[in-house]
Amino acid sequence: MTNDVHADGKLISTWMREAEQFRSVVANLPGIVYRSECREPWRMFFISDYVESLLGYPPSDFLGEAKLTFGDLLHIDDRDRINALLEEVLLTESSYAIDYRLTKSDGNIAWVEEHGRVIREDDGSPLWLDGVIFDVSRRRAAEEARDRLEAELRHQALHDPLTGLPNRALVLDRVEQLISKAKQPGTGISMLFIDLDDFKQVNDELGHQAGDELLRRVGERLFGSVRATDTIGRVGGDEFIVILEGRSLSKRADDIAKRIKSVLEEPFVLEEFVDTPLVVSASIGIVVGGDASARDMLNDADIALYQAKATAKGSHVVFTPDMRELRQRSKP
Numbered sequence: 001m002t003n004d005v006h007a008d009g010k011l012i013s014t015w016m017r018e019a020e021q022f023r024s025v026v027a028n029l030p031g032i033v034y035r036s037e038c039r040e041p042w043r044m045f046f047i048s049d050y051v052e053s054l055l056g057y058p059p060s061d062f063l064g065e066a067k068l069t070f071g072d073l074l075h076i077d078d079r080d081r082i083n084a085l086l087e088e089v090l091l092t093e094s095s096y097a098i099d100y101r102l103t104k105s106d107g108n109i110a111w112v113e114e115h116g117r118v119i120r121e122d123d124g125s126p127l128w129l130d131g132v133i134f135d136v137s138r139r140r141a142a143e144e145a146r147d148r149l150e151a152e153l154r155h156q157a158l159h160d161p162l163t164g165l166p167n168r169a170l171v172l173d174r175v176e177q178l179i180s181k182a183k184q185p186g187t188g189i190s191m192l193f194i195d196l197d198d199f200k201q202v203n204d205e206l207g208h209q210a211g212d213e214l215l216r217r218v219g220e221r222l223f224g225s226v227r228a229t230d231t232i233g234r235v236g237g238d239e240f241i242v243i244l245e246g247r248s249l250s251k252r253a254d255d256i257a258k259r260i261k262s263v264l265e266e267p268f269v270l271e272e273f274v275d276t277p278l279v280v281s282a283s284i285g286i287v288v289g290g291d292a293s294a295r296d297m298l299n300d301a302d303i304a305l306y307q308a309k310a311t312a313k314g315s316h317v318v319f320t321p322d323m324r325e326l327r328q329r330s331k332p
Helices: 002-028 050-055 076-092 137-158 168-182 199-206 208-224 249-265 294-311 322-330
Strands: 032-037 044-047 095-103 109-120 126-135 189-196 231-236 239-245 282-288 316-318
Touching (some): 050 109, 076 095, 076 109, 109 137, 137 168, 168 189, 168 231, 168 239, 168 294, 189 249, 189 294, 208 231, 208 249, 239 249, 249 316, 282 294, 294 316, 294 322
Parallel strands (some): 282 316
Antiparallel strands (some): 032 044, 032 126, 109 126, 189 239, 231 239
16 A cells, blocks of 8 residues: 555656646747637637737636637738638648737737647547747748848849839840730730930930939830830830730821820920920831741831931831831941
């Protein structure tokens, strides 16, 4: 009898030591350790003290009948995703890992990473959820900052820094995409190559800052003169490109060219640089069709632009293949 009591005492002592070690591990773990039920209202059976450090709520706020649940604190944009995950996990899986956002007691947002596991009955039905939740706000902030930087660098690589419009590289890429698409029935592509007449005179007489401001204003007007589905870019100096997509492009390209010239003929007021409003005209070369490469289309549009300038300021000309030979003859 004495030996049995002694043995039981040693066993109880061992359990107590192990329990104390477990509590110490949980207390020192930089994460929220929890056990909750597997159904609404997802009440907590256990939650570690770290919840107060991370979210600002004491553990007692989550335990018992009323109290809080993580669902109450879940960011509205993450709710559908989390609910879908829990449905799947309870039916088919035993463990999961996911990032999401929780609202802290001060109203700020904490990004967290949760690792959880479904504990099941012998028959496989869910019994409870065991999990640990770590604060990953700093990591997410660093990732978002990196993503913003990468997006900014991509934008800078593909856009004109003066006007914010697509640059030559992005325009050509867009044209290549549209050429592939234009091979489908009922589609097409047109390119308008726009060059401001006598722009060098603006730079020479008013200075490059005035010239830059005029180019910005021109870009804004061009952007407003086409559809949102069309592409407009600045490909260098005072040269702009408009890409049109759709049917009946020959007539539409002619209409757009007339509209662009009309829009640009409205005086530009650059009060910071000159008292008199500037009147701008533009020559335009047009290519209709999408059989060539993007660079071939750009070259042909440039040839048409050359013909337009040779005709008269403010002219627009549609490219024809014989213009290539005329251009070669006119070169010194």
